[in-house]
Amino acid sequence: MTTTHTYDAVVVGGGGGGLRAAIELSERCRTAVLSKLYPTRSHTGAAQGGVCAALGNVEEDSPEWHAFDTVKGGDYLVDQPAALLMTEEAVEAIYQLERWGLPFNRTPDGRIDQRRFGGHTRNHGEAPVKRACYAADRTGHMILQTLYQQCVKRDVRFFNEFYCLDLLRDDAGVTVGIIAFELATGELHVFRAKAVVFATGGYGRMFRVTSNAHALTGDGPAVVWRRGIPLEDMEMFQFHPTGLARLGVLLSEAARGEGGIVLNSEGERFMERYAPTIKDLAPRDMVSRAIYQEIKEGRGGGPNGDWVYLDISHLDPKVVEEKLPDITEFARIYLKVEPLEEPVPIQPTAHYAMGGIPTDTDGRVVVGADEDVVPGLYAVGECACVSVHGANRLGTNSLLDLVVFGRRAGDDAARFVRETDLATPWEHPERPTLELLDGILGRTTGDNAGEIRKELTDKGARYNTDLMETVELGYLLDCADALVAGALERTESRGAHFREDHPLRDDANWLKHTLAYREPDGSIRIEYKPVKMGPYVPMERKY
Amino acid sequence: MVSAADVLDASDRERPTTDTIPLTVRVRRFNPEVSEDSWWDEWSVRCDPLERLVEVLHQIKWHHDGTLSFRRSCAHGICGSDAMLINGRNQLACKVLAQDVAPRVTIEPIRGLSVLKDLIVDMEPFMDGYRSILPYLINDSGEPEKERRQSPEDRHRYDDTTKCILCAACTTSCPVFWGDGAYVGPAAIVNAHRFIFDSRDEAGRERMKILSEKTGVFRCRTTFNCTDACPRGIEVTKAIQEVKRAILFERF
Numbered sequence: 001m002t003t004t005h006t007y008d009a010v011v012v013g014g015g016g017g018g019l020r021a022a023i024e025l026s027e028r029c030r031t032a033v034l035s036k037l038y039p040t041r042s043h044t045g046a047a048q049g050g051v052c053a054a055l056g057n058v059e060e061d062s063p064e065w066h067a068f069d070t071v072k073g074g075d076y077l078v079d080q081p082a083a084l085l086m087t088e089e090a091v092e093a094i095y096q097l098e099r100w101g102l103p104f105n106r107t108p109d110g111r112i113d114q115r116r117f118g119g120h121t122r123n124h125g126e127a128p129v130k131r132a133c134y135a136a137d138r139t140g141h142m143i144l145q146t147l148y149q150q151c152v153k154r155d156v157r158f159f160n161e162f163y164c165l166d167l168l169r170d171d172a173g174v175t176v177g178i179i180a181f182e183l184a185t186g187e188l189h190v191f192r193a194k195a196v197v198f199a200t201g202g203y204g205r206m207f208r209v210t211s212n213a214h215a216l217t218g219d220g221p222a223v224v225w226r227r228g229i230p231l232e233d234m235e236m237f238q239f240h241p242t243g244l245a246r247l248g249v250l251l252s253e254a255a256r257g258e259g260g261i262v263l264n265s266e267g268e269r270f271m272e273r274y275a276p277t278i279k280d281l282a283p284r285d286m287v288s289r290a291i292y293q294e295i296k297e298g299r300g301g302g303p304n305g306d307w308v309y310l311d312i313s314h315l316d317p318k319v320v321e322e323k324l325p326d327i328t329e330f331a332r333i334y335l336k337v338e339p340l341e342e343p344v345p346i347q348p349t350a351h352y353a354m355g356g357i358p359t360d361t362d363g364r365v366v367v368g369a370d371e372d373v374v375p376g377l378y379a380v381g382e383c384a385c386v387s388v389h390g391a392n393r394l395g396t397n398s399l400l401d402l403v404v405f406g407r408r409a410g411d412d413a414a415r416f417v418r419e420t421d422l423a424t425p426w427e428h429p430e431r432p433t434l435e436l437l438d439g440i441l442g443r444t445t446g447d448n449a450g451e452i453r454k455e456l457t458d459k460g461a462r463y464n465t466d467l468m469e470t471v472e473l474g475y476l477l478d479c480a481d482a483l484v485a486g487a488l489e490r491t492e493s494r495g496a497h498f499r500e501d502h503p504l505r506d507d508a509n510w511l512k513h514t515l516a517y518r519e520p521d522g523s524i525r526i527e528y529k530p531v532k533m534g535p536y537v538p539m540e541r542k543y
Numbered sequence: 544m545v546s547a548a549d550v551l552d553a554s555d556r557e558r559p560t561t562d563t564i565p566l567t568v569r570v571r572r573f574n575p576e577v578s579e580d581s582w583w584d585e586w587s588v589r590c591d592p593l594e595r596l597v598e599v600l601h602q603i604k605w606h607h608d609g610t611l612s613f614r615r616s617c618a619h620g621i622c623g624s625d626a627m628l629i630n631g632r633n634q635l636a637c638k639v640l641a642q643d644v645a646p647r648v649t650i651e652p653i654r655g656l657s658v659l660k661d662l663i664v665d666m667e668p669f670m671d672g673y674r675s676i677l678p679y680l681i682n683d684s685g686e687p688e689k690e691r692r693q694s695p696e697d698r699h700r701y702d703d704t705t706k707c708i709l710c711a712a713c714t715t716s717c718p719v720f721w722g723d724g725a726y727v728g729p730a731a732i733v734n735a736h737r738f739i740f741d742s743r744d745e746a747g748r749e750r751m752k753i754l755s756e757k758t759g760v761f762r763c764r765t766t767f768n769c770t771d772a773c774p775r776g777i778e779v780t781k782a783i784q785e786v787k788r789a790i791l792f793e794r795f
Binding site for chain 1: 574575576577593595604608609610612613615616617618619620621622623624638640659660661663666670674678679680682686687688689690691692693694695697698701702705706707708709738741743744
């Protein structure tokens with residue numbers, strides 16, 4: 001049985017980006033939000049440290065300084081106009097969240113409090129600046145809750161525990177809708193829509209040690225890739241320096257923002273050697289690489305010598321309790337370590353995809369070097385690549401990305417559906433999806449996924465998570481394919497992408513984005529598009 | 544040529560065999576496609592003492608029985624997907640370690656909500672309760688140009704109840720909720736508390752009126768099950784008492 005629904009706009013994903021877009025859309029057109037989780041369980045909720053905006057509540061600051069830090073932090077692969085736009089709109093976006101009820105921590109005079117974060121500096125690198133607005137160490141949780149609350153207020157239509165399995169585009173490339181799988185019943189649904197907004201998050205589950213939730217399997221990027229849309233800068237994947245050893249659970253950069261330091265097995269604060277000015281608050285790619293270097297040179301701890309340590313034991317216990325309560329609890333529960341008394345074993349953990357579905361600053365999906373707009377198709381958040389994060393995202397800029405570009409995508413999609421007629425799907429648009437599922441369930445032969453999971457035992461219709469995990473594995477493999485292709489192609493080191501055979505940045509040849517296309521025969525074709533430059537001339541990245 | 548299955552098996556063999564502990568996992572199963580009645584299954588596995596129970600369930604699902612069904616996502620106590628009745632207590636499976644329960648653990652679905660399959664329950668009645676208390680900031684006094692001011696003390700007043708992740712561990716540990724599904728339950732009251740005591744909100748009276756009705760806060764019999772169950776450490780019973788007092792004081 002297949003049910004058909006008709007909306008003006010369908011948002012795929014109920015995290016921060018999807019909810020922010022839905023708020024914008026739902027007041028102006030018929031909108032549905034599909035989420036494979038209950039929306040409040042999305043991984044936006046796991047973000048800890050803060051969301052940056054140059055409010056200047058605590059120290060002098062300017063959006064332009066924030067833009068400079070974003071571009072430099074991204075190792076100049078950032079599209080500079082997009083970074084300038086994001087940091088400019090950041091200020092109003094934060095006030096908007098506050099007016100919607102977000103419980104930010106406060107200054108003594110009642111304004112939004114701000115703290116330091118990695119790579120955020122005053123006046124183009126002079127010194128760290130207090131720019132991160134925060135709510136203890138659960139800023140993402142508060143953003144997700146606040147946006148969901150606003151959706152409840154607006155009576156947004158949710159389809160919870162629905163997986164997106166296919167994108168419907170007609171022969172002219174016009175967006176027609178999507179195919180979704182209802183986990184509760186195993187039924188397929190056709191969602192006809194003039195606009196589809198993908199907001200499915202990242203794909204960190206392709207790595208063994210990751211901070212990412214099990215749900216982060218690259219559904220949006222894989223689905224659109226299979227329908228001819230390229231993926232941009234997939235080789236740019238960020239490893240966060242401070243994951244709990246062995247588990248990868250994130251310990252927020254806010255720990256270092258509040259004064260925590262990273263030590264090697266000899267007790268040395270080694271970041272003093274790698275980034276003499278801002279030390280432990282250097283951007284994530286640099287700290288992670290420094291950790292790998294320390295480990296390689298034999299200064300790692302733990303049974304396999306592959307840990308270093310995060311030390312917050314010298315901080316005021318009251319500060320820790322008030323501003324870093326969750327991460328202290330993680331160390332206590334999962335490693336049985338007391339952070340108030342001893343350093344916490346850490347190792348870099350796969351954290352964030354800078355690459356993804358290429359979009360412009362209105363969230364519209366764009367293809368090719370000339371950025372041709374795909375009518376009716378949008379992407380926001382981690383699954384998208386605007387690109388504001390370039391080769392390495394600065395801490396807090398992911399939450400900012402969600403609210404700024406979630407709003408912009410929702411706004412533009414609302415405009416688009418008003419000017420557009422609903423396209424008609426062809427007969428049985430669900431057929432390719434049925435074939436995919438039949439292949440996995442072993443009802444047909446020759447499907448690769450079926451061979452991988454010979455033991456797929458659940459053939460039922462109800463809550464078949466076995467089946468969906470196999471679909472998700474396919475998504476992860478596609479994303480990994482594109483990631484590796486881009487990494488092989490890019491013969492330089494930049495931001496999160498580091499190659500021992502090409503250890504230096506090569507602006508003459510590689511100041512450009514990669515676009516990976518999947519060809520009909522399964523091979524990958526790489527194209528390039530130029531980085532959009534602006535006021536900042538690439539220079540050596542020192543901190 | 545190495546097949547994908549070989550790769551997966553090899554990665555399994557990397558699982559250290561020394562320093563692991565035996566754990567017997569007993570799960571109450573239910574699947575109406577198989578049987579109208581629930582049944583028990585039991586698996587004996589070896590795992591790292593610090594392994595999270597949710598990952599032990601994955602080990603069972605991925606290597607022993609793919610039909611075992613449960614919700615999970617973040618696996619570190621933030622998303623609230625994997626609330627389960629573990630050895631008689633509502634807990635998140637990702638916050639319980641193997642060594643905390645070894646050598647034997649019994650896992651059942653949380654109570655008071657219909658079981659749909661294995662450890663998956665119908666969350667809709669729970670979410671209905673949440674939605675009924677107007678869980679969003681209401682302030683019609685005009686919007687300031689920048690932020691609304693709030694003193695650190697006023698911000699601190701409702702800090703505890705902002706931690707809620709809607710996992711339902713509290714509500715489904717409440718005997719009143721088991722007995723009468725119409726009771727909005729602790730989680731809904733926690734979320735009402737979060738707004739009633741927020742100095743920026745203007746609809747406290749409206750929420751208190753909702754909670755003073757017969758499905759509301761006075762159903763609470765102060766058994767403290769909810770406080771014990773909360774994986775976020777929220778003092779749930781205290782929050783409920785504060786809402787009760789506010790209603791009495793406001794004479795609804």
